[in-house]
Amino acid sequence: xxxxxxxxxxxxxxxxxxxxxxxxxxxxxxxxxxxxxxxxxxxxxxxxxxxxxxxxxxxxxxxxxxxxxxxxxxxxxxxxxxxxxxxxxxxxxxxxxxxxxxxxxxxxxxxxxxxxxxxxxxxxxxxxxxxxxxxxxxxxxxxxxxxxxxxxxxxxxxxxxxxxxxxxxxxxxxxxxxxxxxxxxxxxxxxxxxxxxxxxxxxxxxxxxxxxxxxxxxxxxxxxxxxxxxxxxxxxxxxxxxxxxxxxxxxxxxxxxxxxxxxxxxxxxxxxxxxxxxxxxxxxxxxxxxxxxxxxxxxxxxxxxxxxxxxxxxxxxxxxxxxxxxxxxxxxxxxxxxxxxxxxxxxxxxxxxxxxxxxxxxxxxxxxxxxxxxxxxxxxxxxxxxxxxxxxxxxxxxx
Amino acid sequence: xxxxxxxxxxxxxxxxxxxxxxxxxxxxxxxxxxxxxxxxxxxxxxxxxxxxxxxxxxxxxxxxxxxxxxxxxxxxxxxxxxxxxxxxxxxxxxxxxxxxxxxxxxxxxxxxxxxxxxxxxxxxxxxxxxxxxxxxxxxxxxxxxxxxxxxxxxxxxxxxxxxxxxxxxxxxxxxxxxxxxxxxxxxxxxxxxxxxxxxxxxxxxxxxxxxxxxxxxxxxxxxxxxxxxxxxxxxxxxxxxxxxxxxxxxxxxxxxxxxxxxxxxxxxxxxxxxxxxxxxxxxxxxxxxxxxxxxxxxxxxxxxxxxxxxxxxxxxxxxxxxxxxxxxxxxx
Numbered sequence: 137x138x139x140x141x142x143x144x145x146x147x148x149x150x151x152x153x154x155x156x157x158x159x160x161x162x163x164x165x166x167x168x169x170x171x172x173x174x175x176x177x178x179x180x181x182x183x184x185x186x187x188x189x190x191x192x193x194x195x196x197x198x199x200x201x202x203x204x205x206x207x208x209x210x211x212x213x214x215x216x217x218x219x220x221x222x223x224x225x226x227x228x229x230x231x232x233x234x235x236x237x238x239x240x241x242x243x244x245x246x247x248x249x250x251x252x253x254x255x256x257x258x259x260x261x262x263x264x265x266x267x268x269x270x271x272x273x274x275x276x277x278x279x280x281x282x283x284x285x286x287x288x289x290x291x292x293x294x295x296x297x298x299x300x301x302x303x304x305x306x307x308x309x310x311x312x313x314x315x316x317x318x319x320x321x322x323x324x325x326x327x328x329x330x331x332x333x334x335x336x337x338x339x340x341x342x343x344x345x346x347x348x349x350x351x352x353x354x355x356x357x358x359x360x361x362x363x364x365x366x367x368x369x370x371x372x373x374x375x376x377x378x379x380x381x382x383x384x385x386x387x388x389x390x391x392x393x394x395x396x397x398x399x400x401x402x403x404x405x406x407x408x409x410x411x412x413x414x415x416x417x418x419x420x421x422x423x424x425x426x427x428x429x430x431x432x433x434x435x436x437x438x439x440x441x442x443x444x445x446x447x448x449x450x451x452x453x454x455x456x457x458x459x460x461x462x463x464x465x466x467x468x469x470x471x472x473x474x475x476x477x478x479x480x481x482x483x484x485x486x487x488x489x490x491x492x493x494x495x496x497x498x499x500x501x502x503x504x505x506x507x508x509x510x511x512x513x514x515x516x517x518x519x520x521x522x523x524x525x526x527x528x529x530x531x532x533x534x535x
Numbered sequence: 536x537x538x539x540x541x542x543x544x545x546x547x548x549x550x551x552x553x554x555x556x557x558x559x560x561x562x563x564x565x566x567x568x569x570x571x572x573x574x575x576x577x578x579x580x581x582x583x584x585x586x587x588x589x590x591x592x593x594x595x596x597x598x599x600x601x602x603x604x605x606x607x608x609x610x611x612x613x614x615x616x617x618x619x620x621x622x623x624x625x626x627x628x629x630x631x632x633x634x635x636x637x638x639x640x641x642x643x644x645x646x647x648x649x650x651x652x653x654x655x656x657x658x659x660x661x662x663x664x665x666x667x668x669x670x671x672x673x674x675x676x677x678x679x680x681x682x683x684x685x686x687x688x689x690x691x692x693x694x695x696x697x698x699x700x701x702x703x704x705x706x707x708x709x710x711x712x713x714x715x716x717x718x719x720x721x722x723x724x725x726x727x728x729x730x731x732x733x734x735x736x737x738x739x740x741x742x743x744x745x746x747x748x749x750x751x752x753x754x755x756x757x758x759x760x761x762x763x764x765x766x767x768x769x770x771x772x773x774x775x776x777x778x779x780x781x782x783x784x785x786x787x788x789x790x791x792x793x794x795x796x797x798x799x800x801x802x803x804x805x806x807x808x809x810x811x812x813x814x815x816x817x818x819x820x821x822x823x824x825x826x827x828x829x830x831x832x833x834x835x836x837x838x839x840x841x842x843x844x845x846x847x848x849x850x851x852x853x854x855x856x857x858x859x860x861x862x863x864x865x866x867x
């Protein structure tokens with residue numbers, strides 16, 4: 137079996153949920169089944185500019201052959217104006233406007249699409265739905281196409297250009313049932329062959345140091361939020377909630393924001409912004425946290441929630457984020473908040489009750505073991521790809 | 536923890552979590568009514584939260600929207616005077632004192648208007664609540680899915696005929712309610728591109744783990760998410776039996792839109808006589824409707840362009856309806 141993945145960024149340097157997921161699946165297919173796996177991607181690492189920074193051409197990474205193509209255009213300055221206008225009523229955008237949105241969003245990589253059209257792979261996997269390589273490539277792939285949308289409820293999902301993207305998929309693979317409901321509601325994909333797969337989670341890497349030592353907070357108790365420190369990920373909102381919480385509940389509790397920083401968080405004596413840390417440091421920090429908080433409303437899966445559970449740490453998630461809330465409801469491993477009041481009450485509940493924290497953390501761990509261990513995931517995924525290949529190529533939609 | 540992932544255990548988890556969230560909700564209500572957090576601060580924090588909420592989640596519940604109106608109804612004329620500049624706070628405080636009589640007069644009227652609007656919205660909410668309660672008492676519940684005699688058995692008397700009718704259709708075939716995928720598995724083995732849905736919690740789990748395309752959804756909800764003419768065949772077993780007339784008609788209209796012009800519809804159902812016997816499931820008493828007589832399906836479907844064949848089972852407990860659209864060459 138030969139599989140080709142198409143994704144706009146690829147490599148261990150890329151800090152994106154969808155891109156990381158694509159890389160993990162590709163590498164596990166090679167390791168677990170000895171399949172031939174190739175990747176078609178760009179030379180970009182930054183999803184805001186799509187600037188070419190990696191050399192074009194072929195290379196190999198953990199058994200996966202990577203073909204990189206230069207972009208003829210990254211994200212255009214005009215993008216933001218158009219995006220701001222279309223996001224008010226995205227479903228009412230004209231096809232031409234929506235098509236222009238895709239081009240301006242970048243990365244525009246016609247060589248990648250041409251190479252894909254000439255590929256001899258048995259099946260093509262596209263990840264995520266949002267960018268030019270997938271929008272242009274999925275209808276031109278000569279082999280059966282599997283789309284991993286990695287969709288969340290954002291204005292772009294409603295742009296009419298993506299109807300063609302979804303209609304061209306021979307099969308769809310979702311992260312969660314919530315993502316499936318969302319995509320089915322917006323794009324009517326119910327009868328497409330599909331599965332809810334999720335992502336595999338590895339055992340945590342730990343460095344053996346106390347989390348407080350890694351953070352420089354000593355013995356202070358703390359809660360943690362792991363992931364890109366970004367306006368769109370809810371980091372600023374979490375910091376504001378936490379500042380108010382501390383005004384009303386003075387004490388030693390601290391908040392640690394762990395991950396690459398792209399939003400300015402006002403300095404506060406109880407908020408530690410660590411920046412990017414090693415996997416071992418991250419494991420130590422999360423393991424010793426009282427609670428792990430995912431404030432983002434825009435997640436299609438959220439590995440960080442599951443990684444907290446691997447370490448037996450309970451989570452709090454944004455109530456409006458259907459996938460992370462679904463994880464909590466299914467597992468019984470976390471609570472959710474739909475505003476400051478609920479944030480405060482839920483956090484108090486967890487901090488005051490060690491038994492509750494333990495129970496939730498243990499349930500989360502059991503949930504991960506049952507559904508998201510890599511051998512379980514990759515076996516199901518390989519079986520799914522076999523079925524897609526056996527079913528063959530269906531009609532593609534006009535883009 | 537030794538989670539075995541059973542349906543009972545999952546239900547226990549959900550009940551425990553629901554209890555914890557109810558305690559949190561109760562605490563939130565208590566504190567909100569105590570006014571322990573300045574309305575301006577709560578409003579700012581809630582707006583910050585809503586700013587990054589998903590498209591479909593913004594202002595979803597009337598109760599949430601009203602809470603936002605309530606917290607925004609008071610316009611505070613006493614503006615903050617903190618400043619990062621030396622003497623800034625003193626200057627701002629002076630300006631505030633000078634303007635307070637004017638700003639206070641204006642904001643008092645705006646606050647009065649907002650309070651009156653909020654009051655009116657609460658009256659509307661109360662009235663809607665009353666209407667919802669009255670309607671709830673008269674509401675016809677959706678029909679539950681039931682197991683039909685022979686479900687789960689690929690050698691059941693009607694299955695070979697269904698496979699014959701569906702074996703050559705060009706496209707996907709849906710089975711609802713699919714249970715553990717027993718019929719989907721059989722159809723796939725027979726070369727049919729089949730998948731299934733079933734709304735009953737945990738029913739599909741084993742089949743899904745096996746790699747069958749099964750989803751935990753109701754038939755109507757699922758069909759609403761299928762594109763027009765997206766299905767070449769549909770098998771309904773245990774879905775229409777207890778439906779009230781309106782619900783059944785709505786489903787058939789939906790089927791008509793989702794089936795291809797040459798699609799095939801197979802309905803396996805309890806017979807009306809068996810539905811009234813002790814052999815019928817408890818749902819028979821709890822359903823808003825009862826199974827149609829087999830001949831009524833012809834009356835129903837033929838005007839919609841189907842050619843209908845009906846066959847009763849050997850025990851008299853069940854029957855199967857096979858309906859073809861737009862083709863005259865299919866025997867039944």
